[in-house]
Amino acid sequence: MxxxxxxxxxxxxxxxxxxxxxxxxxxxxxxxxxxxxxxxxxxxxxxxxxxxxxxxxxxxxxxxxxxxxxxxxxxxxxxxxxxxxxxxxxxxxxxxxxxxxxxxxxxxxxxxxxxxxxxxxxxxxxxxxxxxxxxxxxxxxxxxxxxxxxxxxxxxxxxxxxxxxxxxxxxxxxSGRCLLSNFMINRDANRGQCAHPCRWKYKLVEEQRPGEHYPVEEDSRGTYIMxxxxxxxxxxxxxxxxxxxxxxxxxxxxxxxxxxxxxxxxxxxxxxxxxxxxxxxxxxxxxxxxxxxxxxxxxxxxxxxxxxxxxxQNYQTSDYTRDYSFIGMVRSYDPETKIAVVEQRNKMILGDEIEIFGPGKPYFSQVLDVLQNEDGESIESAPHPQQIVRIKMRQPVAENFILRKRK
CATH class of the missing domain: 3.20.20.380 (Copper homeostasis (CutC) domain)
Structure with missing residues (x-):
């Protein structure tokens, strides 16, 4: 097969x-x-x-x-x-x-x-x-x-x-053959520039009543009609x-x-x-x-x-559900010290409950109880984009393992 x-x-x-x-x-x-x-x-x-x-x-x-x-x-x-x-x-x-x-x-x-x-x-x-x-x-x-x-x-x-x-x-x-983006803001979906106006919220305006906006609804829950x-x-x-x-x-x-x-x-x-x-x-x-x-x-x-x-269809919102933040990616790992060098992607704070997963590996959870800067000095948080930090891991990891935390 x-x-x-x-x-x-x-x-x-x-x-x-x-x-x-x-x-x-x-x-x-x-x-x-x-x-x-x-x-x-x-x-x-x-x-x-x-x-x-x-x-x-x-x-x-x-x-x-x-x-x-x-x-x-x-x-x-x-x-x-x-x-x-x-x-x-x-x-x-x-x-x-x-x-x-x-x-x-x-x-x-x-x-x-x-x-x-x-x-x-x-x-x-x-x-x-x-x-x-x-x-x-x-x-x-x-x-x-x-x-x-x-x-x-x-x-x-x-x-x-x-x-x-x-x-x-x-x-x-x-199958994606759409002219709406081109019509609305001159971005051609058929040449790679779609702005996704189908997911915008629309209202109706009658010609003789400028400024009076009426919601366009498929039902009473919302106005995201496409x-x-x-x-x-x-x-x-x-x-x-x-x-x-x-x-x-x-x-x-x-x-x-x-x-x-x-x-x-x-x-x-x-x-x-x-x-x-x-x-x-x-x-x-x-x-x-x-x-x-x-x-x-x-x-x-x-x-x-x-x-x-x-x-x-979703008539309530066009937003995504984002329950977890991507907070970092492992760049290297020392099995003797159990310290991982991590490139920060979103803010992490000492004491955070985090999850770590890698290719073909189930995730594991731990408290972020050791957080150091690139020079090995203890820090309380890592707020800077792509900041390099050192984190002690409860289990072995490897390059390109991913760190996340629940929002």
């Missing part, structure tokens, strides 16, 4: 390394141009080289997003950019524009092509069309049910793979595998290192547990408890089981 590939977001080089260390089988990222996350840190050419080597050294694949819908002025710069990076051993290019597919095939003939979810791939006739264009993996539209996915899988060539989003933000528009809950399929690993999906994808190139580590860890445990005993798989609620320690909205299963209803 071929194991589901766990595909994680890498918004910058640090997040790529964390995704790799915490259990991703593959990562996806964008260069400084031509992907649909202009607000992410993204990768310079040297960072692509470093990131791909880091991932490949640990057996992890690298997929690069070229999934904008290109305008005329994009064509020449994109072609030149591809020529600059063509010798980097990127495993696949994620594309949605037929013109870009053609250019990649001309510049890098051996490139593996994956069709972005932006292309709205919803049926096997379209799947077979893209197969004839050289595409070998389809990132499915989010608007498909399990039954539709199975039908597609049974009607495409055996060497064409299916990839599906299983976790993260849901777009209110069809505010979907987040997708989460952690409980449904068997169904994902049974549908013929090859790769399960986590959304979130603009999310934090803490988010990437937490979500990848939870899905890694669920997938590994399933393949250890497919017939006797039992979902562990503790995975969800861990998952929810990263920032999140309420969860939905999207379209997988049926079309979403009003139960899949």
């Amino acid at each position: 071929r194991k589901l590939e766990l595909l994680a977001p890498a918004g910058d080089l640090e997040k790529l390394k964390i995704a790799v260390d915490y259990g991703a089988d593959a990562v996806y990222f964008g260069g400084e141009m031509f992907s649909l996350r202009a607000g992410a840190g993204n990768f310079s050419e040297s960072e692509i080289i470093e990131g791909v080597k880091y991932a490949h050294d640990k057996g992890v694949k690298c997929h690069m997003a070229f999934n904008i819908f290109a305008h005329n002025e994009d064509i020449e710069p994109l072609t030149q950019y591809l020529k600059k990076i063509k010798k980097i051993p990127i495993d696949a290019f994620i594309v949605s524009d037929p013109g870009i597919i053609s250019i990649i095939k001309d510049v890098i003939p051996e490139a593996e092509l994956h069709l972005s979810t932006q292309a709205n791939m919803t049926n096997y006739a379209t799947a077979n069309f893209w197969y004839r264009q050289g595409v070998r993996r389809l990132v499915l539209a989010r608007e498909l049910t399990f039954e539709e996915i199975k039908d597609i899988k049974s009607n495409i060539p055996d060497d064409m793979e299916l990839e599906a989003f299983v976790h993260g933000a849901m777009c209110i528009s069809y 505010n979907s809950k987040d997708l989460c399929m952690l409980e449904y690993i068997p169904q994902l595998a049974d549908a013929g999906i090859s790769s399960v994808k986590i959304e979130g190139r603009m999310k934090s290192v803490f988010y990437v580590a937490t979500v990848v860890s939870a899905y890694r445990r669920a997938i590994d547990t399933y393949y250890d005993n497919p017939d006797g798989f039992v979902y562990n609620p503790e995975w969800m408890e861990e998952l929810k320690k990263a920032s999140h909205r309420e969860f939905t299963t999207g379209f997988y089981f049926n079309k979403p209803t009003d139960k899949d």
Whole structure:
């Protein structure tokens, strides 16, 4: 049985390394141009080289997003950019524009092509069309049910793979094809600049009554009329595998290192547990408890089981739930003194109850009872961003272990 590939977001080089260390089988990222996350840190050419080597050294694949819908002025710069990076051993290019597919095939003939979810791939006739264009993996539209996915899988060539989003933000528009951001503030969602106006609060103004604002409500609880809950399929690993999906994808190139580590860890445990005993798989609620320690909205299963209803919307708030703070990352550890050198990410105070977790390791809790500055002098708190501190650990840790605390 071929194991589901766990595909994680890498918004910058640090997040790529964390995704790799915490259990991703593959990562996806964008260069400084031509992907649909202009607000992410993204990768310079040297960072692509470093990131791909880091991932490949640990057996992890690298997929690069070229999934904008290109305008005329994009064509020449994109072609030149591809020529600059063509010798980097990127495993696949994620594309949605037929013109870009053609250019990649001309510049890098051996490139593996994956069709972005932006292309709205919803049926096997379209799947077979893209197969004839050289595409070998389809990132499915989010608007498909399990039954539709199975039908597609049974009607495409055996060497064409299916990839599906299983976790993260849901777009209110069809597979992300949206003009609202462009219309509202001239930021083009189809060129990587979405401002998420679907999650703003709206009121109605009548032409003859300027200044009189009326709330736009779907029910009496609030006015977030296009505010979907987040997708989460952690409980449904068997169904994902049974549908013929090859790769399960986590959304979130603009999310934090803490988010990437937490979500990848939870899905890694669920997938590994399933393949250890497919017939006797039992979902562990503790995975969800861990998952929810990263920032999140309420969860939905999207379209997988049926079309979403009003139960899949959140009418009360567009804010995230953030019960835990990411307070630091281990940079080194001395097993003799049990002292970890930690890079601070949010304020920590002597006496805090903290949790520490690492790749493939369950978390442990302890009181922050020894806190020193970089020179080994005792301090009461670490309030400065990226301050280097020394902390005594109750259990062994290693580089890139993460510290968090309940807010």
